[in-house]
Amino acid sequence: MKTWPHSYELRLQVALSPRGDLILTSRIKNKNADGKPFQFTFAYHTYFSVSDISEVRVEGLDTLDYHDNLQSKIRCTEQGDAVVFESEVDRIYLSAPPKIVTIDHEKKRTFVLRKKELPDVVVWNPWDRKAKAMPDFGAEEYKCMLCVGAARIEKPITLRPGEEWQGRQEISPVPSSYSSGLLDPEMIQQMQRI
Ligand SMILES: O=P(O)(O)OC[C@H]1O[C@@H](O)[C@H](O)[C@@H](O)[C@@H]1O
Numbered sequence: 281m282k283t284w285p286h287s288y289e290l291r292l293q294v295a296l297s298p299r300g301d302l303i304l305t306s307r308i309k310n311k312n313a314d315g316k317p318f319q320f321t322f323a324y325h326t327y328f329s330v331s332d333i334s335e336v337r338v339e340g341l342d343t344l345d346y347h348d349n350l351q352s353k354i355r356c357t358e359q360g361d362a363v364v365f366e367s368e369v370d371r372i373y374l375s376a377p378p379k380i381v382t383i384d385h386e387k388k389r390t391f392v393l394r395k396k397e398l399p400d401v402v403v404w405n406p407w408d409r410k411a412k413a414m415p416d417f418g419a420e421e422y423k424c425m426l427c428v429g430a431a432r433i434e435k436p437i438t439l440r441p442g443e444e445w446q447g448r449q450e451i452s453p454v455p456s457s458y459s460s461g462l463l464d465p466e467m468i469q470q471m472q473r474i
Pocket of ligand 1 (some may be wrong): 325349370402405
């Protein structure tokens with residue numbers, strides 16, 4: 281293929297635990313016979329179903345730098361305690377901690393995202409104008425979704441022939457009655473058991 285003149289193997293393992301944890305493991309192997317290494321970036325693009333995007337907050341990204349895809353990918357710094365949504369957002373947060381939480385106040389549900397070998401995090405919601413322009417996206421669907429996904433974008437991966445890279449993302453839904461910036465004791469116990 282002209283756009284990607286390399287031979288590779290991609291394996292995606294999808295596992296669902298009895299309590300609802302979704303574990304995605306991706307393996308990419310360089311199968312080039314010509315001895316050439318290749319370089320790539322990687323992102324999961326997982327959509328969460330939320331009750332109302334205006335009530336959702338993403339925690340764990342405070343003070344981090346991000347590339348803003350809505351401003352020609354310029355590098356900005358997150359100023360808030362949490363990421364909240366009042367308009368279109370399309371960002372790549374850099375070198376994020378291994379655990380990020382997406383809190384849905386209305387549904388009293390939190391998605392705990394854990395990641396390995398994937399330092400960055402994509403956060404995306406198209407909002408109304410872009411939603412209308414996308415043929416595979418309902419005009420109103422932006423209100424009840426949020427894309428948060430582990431990624432490796434800033435520092436691409438290089439593989440020599442025969443080498444393999446593995447990245448992993450785990451999503452655990454936990455009930456939560458989060459309020460005023462403090463996790464309730466029940467939720468802390470549940471998160472510690474994960
Ligand atoms: O349709 P997908 O693959 O989920 O991607 C949706 C959007 O995801 C964003 O992260 C990209 O910056 C956008 O360009 C893209 O439209």
